[in-house]
Structure formats: structure tokens, C-alpha cells
Amino acid sequence: MKAWLLKDFGLNNLELGDVPVPVPQQGELLVRVGAVSLNFRDKAIVDGIYEPHKVPKPLIPVSDAVGEVVAVGAGVTRFQVGDRVNSHLYSHWLDGAPAPDEPEYCLGSPLPGGLAEYMILHENGAVKAPAGMSDEEASTLPIAALTAWYSLMDVGNLQPAQTVLVQGTGGVSIFAVQIAVAQGARVIATSSSDANLDKIKALGVSDGVNYRTHPDWEQKVLELTGGKGVDVTIDVAGGDGLNKSVLATKAAGVIAQVGFLTGQTAQLQLMPVIFRQTTIRGIAVAPRTSFDRMNPFLDRHGIKPVIDKVYAFQDTVQAYEHLARGAFGKVVIKVAD
Ligand SMILES: NC(=O)c1ccc[n+]([C@@H]2O[C@H](COP(=O)([O-])OP(=O)(O)OC[C@H]3O[C@@H](n4cnc5c(N)ncnc54)[C@H](OP(=O)(O)O)[C@@H]3O)[C@@H](O)[C@H]2O)c1
Structure with missing residues (x-):
């Protein structure tokens, strides 16, 4: 062959x-x-x-x-x-x-x-x-969709009307948008490109923040959530930006640590993690049974x-x-x- x-x-x-x-x-x-x-x-x-x-x-x-x-x-x-x-x-x-x-x-x-x-x-x-x-x-589906699904639904226990933060407009983040929107959640997305933010808004994202023109994107996310922060963050960027994800996520919220686009190490400020009681959960895709549960959800919501x-x-x-x-x-x- x-x-x-x-x-x-x-x-x-x-x-x-x-x-x-x-x-x-x-x-x-x-x-x-x-x-x-x-x-x-x-x-x-x-x-x-x-x-x-x-x-x-x-x-x-x-x-x-x-x-x-x-x-x-x-x-x-x-x-x-x-x-x-x-x-x-x-x-x-x-x-x-x-x-x-x-x-x-x-x-x-x-x-x-x-x-x-x-x-x-x-x-x-x-x-x-x-x-x-x-x-x-x-x-x-096997990595990008399933990682988004497991992070939001199995780990994040995402409920309708909660708020999700996704970073960039790559494979995992776009599936996360589609799944979160289908679940009835609000989604805030960051991107390096205003054109990409326009495209991802067409999928149901409520607010976009350009992380290049707004390096303090976590402050924008706080503004957009009345100072509270989001319920679930899917962090695909990794590196020291994890500190910003901690600040953008609500007290006792969940960060699904998925990616390492900007680096495989992070110097983490511990006091914000302690005071906000953040759960930072490493994600390695998902077990197969999660895949079995995801496919009917995608079918039911017509997610393409x-x-x-x-x-x-x-x-x-x-x-x-x-x-x-x-x-x-x-x-x-x-x-x-
Ligand atoms: N742990 C796991 O189970 C698992 C599973 C899947 C993926 N991953 C990891 O997750 C990461 C993303 O994977 P992917 O397949 O979605 O990648 P991808 O399709 O290549 O997406 C990359 C996108 O991320 C955005 N991006 C790049 N740097 C960024 C930054 N500093 N802040 C915010 N967004 C940034 C860019 O979007 P814009 O151009 O819009 O800015 C870029 O197009 C990778 O590190 C991958 O290895 C891990």
C-alpha cells in the first residue's frame, strides 16, 4: 500500500x-x-x-x-x-x-x-x-472535537447560560464554540485576527477579543462578564499566558489546560490561583466512551x-x-x- x-x-x-x-x-x-x-x-x-x-x-x-x-x-x-x-x-x-x-x-x-x-x-x-x-x-472528530467535548461537558460540566472562553480559531476552539453554543452557553473568543473573530461570531460567539491589539485580553473578558470571569476556559495557548486564563476565569472556575501553542512551560503566579480557587485540569483528549457520547450530540444539534x-x-x-x-x-x- x-x-x-x-x-x-x-x-x-x-x-x-x-x-x-x-x-x-x-x-x-x-x-x-x-x-x-x-x-x-x-x-x-x-x-x-x-x-x-x-x-x-x-x-x-x-x-x-x-x-x-x-x-x-x-x-x-x-x-x-x-x-x-x-x-x-x-x-x-x-x-x-x-x-x-x-x-x-x-x-x-x-x-x-x-x-x-x-x-x-x-x-x-x-x-x-x-x-x-x-x-x-x-x-x-477524534482529537479536536473530542477534546473540546470532554473539556466542556465531562470536565467542565457546562450548563446552559454559563460562559465559556476559547482562545484562537483553530480546530479545538471552533469545535468548543459549536458544542458550547449547542449547549446553550455564551462563548467569548480571542483571536489574533479581526477577520477570524467575525467568522467565529457567525458560529454563535457573543464577543470577540483580539489578543494582539489587546494584550490585556483577560481584562476585556472580565469586563464582558461583569468582573466575574467565565465559568470554563479552554486554554490552548499554554505558556505564561496561563496566568491570564486564571484571571479571566471565575472564582472556583475550571481551566481545561489543553494546549501549548506558546510554550510547554509556564511560570504560574500561585496567589491568584489560591485566592480564586481555580481548578486547572490537564486534558489528554478523552476516553472512548466520551467519543461514543459525543457523536449523538453532534447529530442531534446538526453540528458540522x-x-x-x-x-x-x-x-x-x-x-x-x-x-x-x-x-x-x-x-x-x-x-x-
Ligand atoms: N491535550 C489535548 O488533548 C489536546 C488536544 C488537541 C489539541 N491540543 C493542543 O491544543 C493546541 C491547539 O490545537 P489545535 O489543533 O486547535 O491547533 P490549530 O488548529 O493549529 O489552531 C491554532 C490556532 O490557535 C490560535 N493561537 C495561536 N497562538 C495563540 C495564542 N497565543 N493565544 C490564543 N490563540 C492562539 C490561532 O488562532 P488565531 O489565528 O485566530 O489567533 C491559531 O490559528 C495545540 O497546542 C495542541 O497540541 C491538545
């Missing part, structure tokens, strides 16, 4: 090659990949800044995929040939609290990913893809993923370059014709 192979760090070392079609073992599905979507994680893996010591070489990258089951290994009961399934990044984390070794079983590093004509998924780590979505749309651009399989390098430039929503690669 054709597969993209990361032979060493750097996008120039991502090459299209030929490898044998894998054979499904006990409990496994062989999936003909329809489409994959890119996440910041995929770019960080190629750049060698995401757990580089764990990246096997060569690696078939990219965790987020959708496709059709074309063969099953012995003992498979959850799916059959012909079913359309999504991958699930934390392939061993099914429910409840995560085990300490969940990252060892992530797709797209260290396990092989979906940037190939076929991939293997264990039946327990696969999810029925939403019938109402195309392959391109469904490919965007926002896709910036779909690339052909042979244009994978351009898709990575697009992600690096910044995208409004998701960058998708169509694998099967």
Missing part, C-alpha cells in the same frame, strides 16, 4: 512510500482509510518537539482517521466488514480515569497512524463514525465540522504547511478516491 513515512524529523523527511498492507490480529480491524485530519500534535511530531524520544522511524503519522472496515481479526464482535469507523487517539483508554501508560498506545506515534491507504485499529479503540458526516467531516481545506493524498506536505501557517478550523487530507 501507499503510505507516508516520516523517516526523520523535519517535513522534508516525510516521504511517500510502499509498505505491506498490515494483517489484522486478534481483536483488530483492517480499515481502508477514507480521510485523515491534521492536528497541531501531528506537526509537532514531525518537527521533533512532541515526545521525540518516543517517535519510531520510519513512522506512518497522523492519528485522526475515518474509513471502512475491510477485514477483521479473530474474535472481533463490535464491528463487521463494511462498517465505517473513526480512530481514537488514546487507543487503550476506554472509560473512567486514564492509566499512567496511555500515551504508549497513541496512534500516529508511537503506534502507526492513518496517513496510508490502510490502517489497523483495535475494535475497542474504534468508534462508529456519524452517518450524517462525509469522510472528510468525520476525520476531524468547520473545514478550512481538503488536500489530496499526494499533496500531504502542502497540508502540513497549511497547518503551520494557521487554519480556520480543520485541515483534511482525502486518502481514498
Whole structure:
């Protein structure tokens, strides 16, 4: 089969090659990949800044995929040939609290990913893809949508009429907007671009703050919430900006610490965290059961993923370059014709 192979760090070392079609073992599905979507994680893996010591070489990258089951290994009961399934990044984390070794079983590093004509998924780590979505749309769900869903609904326990803060207009943040709005919440969004703020307002965001022209964006968020702060913040920026998220979040509120766009370390001012009694909760996507609960919600509310651009399989390098430039929503690669 054709597969993209990361032979060493750097996008120039991502090459299209030929490898044998894998054979499904006990409990496994062989999936003909329809489409994959890119996440910041995929770019960080190629750049060698995401757990580089764990990246096997060569690696078939990219965790987020959708496709059709074309063969099953012995003992498979959850799916059959012909079913359309999504991958699930934390392939061993099914429910409840995560085990300490969940990252060892992530797709797209260290396990092989979906940037190939076929991939293997264990039946327990696969999810029925939403019938109402195309392959391109469904490919965007496993990390970006599920992270937003888990942060808001499972961790944040978001209630109608509460207020959410999202940062920027990337994949996680746009899904968070769509899910929070469907839940009846108010959403405040930050962005580096007024044009992006206009676009995200069309999805139901009530107020936008440009974090470039307003470096004190947390003060704007406080103004917009009567000095109280938001109920739930999804922090994708990371770095020292976490201090601003603490100030923008209400007393006893929740920060879902999702991302590290500006840095993987933060110098945290402890007194505001103590006085505001903030919960800062690290997020590593979600267990599979959360994915199972999310899909009917997306269906019920008619939520359609926002896709910036779909690339052909042979244009994978351009898709990575697009992600690096910044995208409004998701960058998708169509694998099967
Ligand atoms: N822990 C998890 O489970 C998990 C899951 C998914 C993603 N993540 C992490 O979350 C982050 C975002 O992921 P993504 O896939 O949504 O990324 P993405 O689609 O590449 O989105 C990036 C967007 O974030 C905005 N941004 C960049 N720097 C910012 C800053 N300093 N403040 C506010 N917004 C900023 C920009 O939007 P504007 O151009 O509008 O400013 C940019 O377009 C990444 O670090 C990723 O690794 C973690």
C-alpha cells in the first residue's frame, strides 16, 4: 500500500512510500482509510518537539482517521466488514480515569497512524463514525472535537447560560464554540485576527477579543462578564499566558489546560490561583466512551465540522504547511478516491 513515512524529523523527511498492507490480529480491524485530519500534535511530531524520544522511524503519522472496515481479526464482535469507523487517539483508554501508560498506545506515534491507504485499529479503540458526516467531516472528530467535548461537558460540566472562553480559531476552539453554543452557553473568543473573530461570531460567539491589539485580553473578558470571569476556559495557548486564563476565569472556575501553542512551560503566579480557587485540569483528549457520547450530540444539534481545506493524498506536505501557517478550523487530507 501507499503510505507516508516520516523517516526523520523535519517535513522534508516525510516521504511517500510502499509498505505491506498490515494483517489484522486478534481483536483488530483492517480499515481502508477514507480521510485523515491534521492536528497541531501531528506537526509537532514531525518537527521533533512532541515526545521525540518516543517517535519510531520510519513512522506512518497522523492519528485522526475515518474509513471502512475491510477485514477483521479473530474474535472481533463490535464491528463487521463494511462498517465505517473513526480512530481514537488514546487507543487503550476506554472509560473512567486514564492509566499512567496511555500515551504508549497513541496512534500516529508511537503506534502507526492513518496517513496510508490502510490502517489497523483495535475494535475497542474504534468508534462508529456519524452517518450524517462525509469522510472528510468525520476525520476531524477524534482529537479536536473530542477534546473540546470532554473539556466542556465531562470536565467542565457546562450548563446552559454559563460562559465559556476559547482562545484562537483553530480546530479545538471552533469545535468548543459549536458544542458550547449547542449547549446553550455564551462563548467569548480571542483571536489574533479581526477577520477570524467575525467568522467565529457567525458560529454563535457573543464577543470577540483580539489578543494582539489587546494584550490585556483577560481584562476585556472580565469586563464582558461583569468582573466575574467565565465559568470554563479552554486554554490552548499554554505558556505564561496561563496566568491570564486564571484571571479571566471565575472564582472556583475550571481551566481545561489543553494546549501549548506558546510554550510547554509556564511560570504560574500561585496567589491568584489560591485566592480564586481555580481548578486547572490537564486534558489528554478523552476516553472512548466520551467519543461514543459525543457523536449523538453532534447529530442531534446538526453540528458540522468547520473545514478550512481538503488536500489530496499526494499533496500531504502542502497540508502540513497549511497547518503551520494557521487554519480556520480543520485541515483534511482525502486518502481514498
Ligand atoms: N491535550 C489535548 O488533548 C489536546 C488536544 C488537541 C489539541 N491540543 C493542543 O491544543 C493546541 C491547539 O490545537 P489545535 O489543533 O486547535 O491547533 P490549530 O488548529 O493549529 O489552531 C491554532 C490556532 O490557535 C490560535 N493561537 C495561536 N497562538 C495563540 C495564542 N497565543 N493565544 C490564543 N490563540 C492562539 C490561532 O488562532 P488565531 O489565528 O485566530 O489567533 C491559531 O490559528 C495545540 O497546542 C495542541 O497540541 C491538545
